[in-house]
Amino acid sequence: MAKDLNTEQKIKEAARKVFLKKGFAAARTRDIAEEAGINLALLNYYFRSKEKLFRQIMEESLHTFFSSVLPTMSDPNVSLRDKVPFFVNSYTDVLISNPELPVFILSELRNDPDHIVQTLQMNKRLNLSVLFGQIMEAQQKGEMIPLQPWNFLLNLLSLTVFPFIARPLIQRLSDTNDEQFKQLVEERKAMIKAMVMGYVFTEKGKG
Amino acid sequence: MAKDLNTEQKIKEAARKVFLKKGFAAARTRDIAEEAGINLALLNYYFRSKEKLFRQIMEESLHTFFSSVLPTMSDPNVSLRDKVPFFVNSYTDVLISNPELPVFILSELRNDPDHIVQTLQMNKRLNLSVLFGQIMEAQQKGEMIPLQPWNFLLNLLSLTVFPFIARPLIQRLSDTNDEQFKQLVEERKAMIKAMVMGYVFTEKGKG
DNA sequence: ATCTGATTTAATCAAATGATTAAATATTTT
DNA sequence: AAAATATTTAATCATTTGATTAAATCAGAT
Numbered sequence: 001m002a003k004d005l006n007t008e009q010k011i012k013e014a015a016r017k018v019f020l021k022k023g024f025a026a027a028r029t030r031d032i033a034e035e036a037g038i039n040l041a042l043l044n045y046y047f048r049s050k051e052k053l054f055r056q057i058m059e060e061s062l063h064t065f066f067s068s069v070l071p072t073m074s075d076p077n078v079s080l081r082d083k084v085p086f087f088v089n090s091y092t093d094v095l096i097s098n099p100e101l102p103v104f105i106l107s108e109l110r111n112d113p114d115h116i117v118q119t120l121q122m123n124k125r126l127n128l129s130v131l132f133g134q135i136m137e138a139q140q141k142g143e144m145i146p147l148q149p150w151n152f153l154l155n156l157l158s159l160t161v162f163p164f165i166a167r168p169l170i171q172r173l174s175d176t177n178d179e180q181f182k183q184l185v186e187e188r189k190a191m192i193k194a195m196v197m198g199y200v201f202t203e204k205g206k207g
Numbered sequence: 208m209a210k211d212l213n214t215e216q217k218i219k220e221a222a223r224k225v226f227l228k229k230g231f232a233a234a235r236t237r238d239i240a241e242e243a244g245i246n247l248a249l250l251n252y253y254f255r256s257k258e259k260l261f262r263q264i265m266e267e268s269l270h271t272f273f274s275s276v277l278p279t280m281s282d283p284n285v286s287l288r289d290k291v292p293f294f295v296n297s298y299t300d301v302l303i304s305n306p307e308l309p310v311f312i313l314s315e316l317r318n319d320p321d322h323i324v325q326t327l328q329m330n331k332r333l334n335l336s337v338l339f340g341q342i343m344e345a346q347q348k349g350e351m352i353p354l355q356p357w358n359f360l361l362n363l364l365s366l367t368v369f370p371f372i373a374r375p376l377i378q379r380l381s382d383t384n385d386e387q388f389k390q391l392v393e394e395r396k397a398m399i400k401a402m403v404m405g406y407v408f409t410e411k412g413k414g
Numbered sequence: 415a416t417c418t419g420a421t422t423t424a425a426t427c428a429a430a431t432g433a434t435t436a437a438a439t440a441t442t443t444t
Numbered sequence: 445a446a447a448a449t450a451t452t453t454a455a456t457c458a459t460t461t462g463a464t465t466a467a468a469t470c471a472g473a474t
Contacts, residue, residue, distance in 0.1 A: 007421080007422090021317070022232075022317075022318070023230070023232065023314070023317070023318075024233075025229075025230065025232035025233035026231075026232035026318065028460085028461065028462085029461075029462060029463085030460095030461075030462090038422080038423095039422060039423055039424080040423095040461095040462085040463085041422075041423070041424085041425095041463085041464075041465085042421080042422060042423080044462080044463060044464075045421080045422080048463095049462075049463075050461095050462065050463090100317075103313065103314060103316075103317055106310065106313075106314075106372050106373065106376075107230070107310060107313075107314035107317075109310075109373075109375050109376060110228070110229075110230070110307075110310055110314075110375065111229070111230075111233065113375040113376070113379060114379075116376070117375075117376065117379045117380065120380075126380075128380070147398065148391065148394065150377065150381055150391065151391065151394065151395060151398060154369070154370055154373075154377070154395075155366060155398075155402070157369065157373065158365040158366050158368075158369035158370065159362060159365050159366065161365075161369065162361065162364065162365035162368065162369045162372075163361055163365065165313050165369075165372065166313065166316075166361075166364065168316050168317065168320040168324075169313075169316060169320070169323070169324065170357065170361070172320060172321075172324045173324065173327075173333075173335070174357055184355065184357065184358065187355065187358065188358060188361075191354065191358060191362075194406065195362070195402060195403070195406040196402070198405065198406055199401065199402040199405060199406065214451075214452090235430085235431065235432090236431075236432060236433085237430090237431075237432090245452080245453095246452060246453055246454080247431095247432085247433085247453095248433085248434075248435085248452075248453070248454085248455095249451075249452060249453080251432080251433060251434075252451080252452080255433095256432075256433075257431095257432065257433090
């Protein structure tokens, strides 16, 4: 554990590591204290409880996971055609840097969905109306095929995020190392963009 | 809890319910016993330990999750073009009936990936060589664009499975009920098939 | 240097939890 | 029916675990 961090930062860094690896229920406060190189009581002195510490980590994780792309996706000055490659490139890069984030968030979503959704909505970055408005407008102009806006977004999310969720399975079944996995998802960038845009945009929309 | 099941079946049904809802670490054996309407000691009498009970549930879950589609995907007598719609239709139906399965498997994958992969490989149904062979053959014939076989499989899996993983988020953000969610994934069936096949198969391959 | 408040620790508590035991009850076999 | 075996229960154990306490140490102000 780096020496140049103050105690609070050390604890948070350790907590992030342990929580992301094991999830809330399986993580023990003693693990976190040991990882941080401090005493168990000190953890409670700084954060009051495991729950409170966890919430801070979760909120920061949600911020990392969403705020890297959502502001641009909510920007009416960025066209729909520009948003697709931006989303795929940015998100892939975020996930390469934080590969454990999707499983962490999506598995904790099962235990306390309301806290996560509430945190997301407080972070005013989540505003789908602009994106969905652009989709419906493009459809009215005949530039895009009929498709539920949510299904459009789900396609981008699925194709980008899912490989990181299934990563332990993929790497074992295909017997590949971390570097090869990174190469796989890098190759997916171009593929996802071509597949999604080729499917949703009409000839008129491609012009 | 149904009265016409014997004790072992009652315990397993209760365990499945609790484990799938909470995951291994957060599930308590007392929850399972109560859900089954039996005493805690009886659970250990039948299954020896929480761990052993969990492994049975996990192995059955893996069987449900994989063996419904993989045998056909490994069948050399089924063409690649037929496999895509079969996969999407069958998998979506399995997931509609077992919506909690993906999060359960993929989040436990983090804790004990080797057990899961080992269980999968013992279940001889997992044989990707036929599918991957068909992909490479189609590419050599010019019927399919160049694409890593794993990325082809990942596209199908991502687009089909991911919505079920993100379901709590989707339903809250879009304010929809279970019936509307089912409708959404039903609509995705046709979309996924059209998008994936439109992208990977060349004009020659579509003939 | 001393006082004061913040930080850190060792020790301990209380509750939760997986598991066991021994006894009671039900079922099957003889 | 009696014996033997299987099933079920209440009570208890031992460990784990989140949290607290009281004392010790450190840092900065006076």
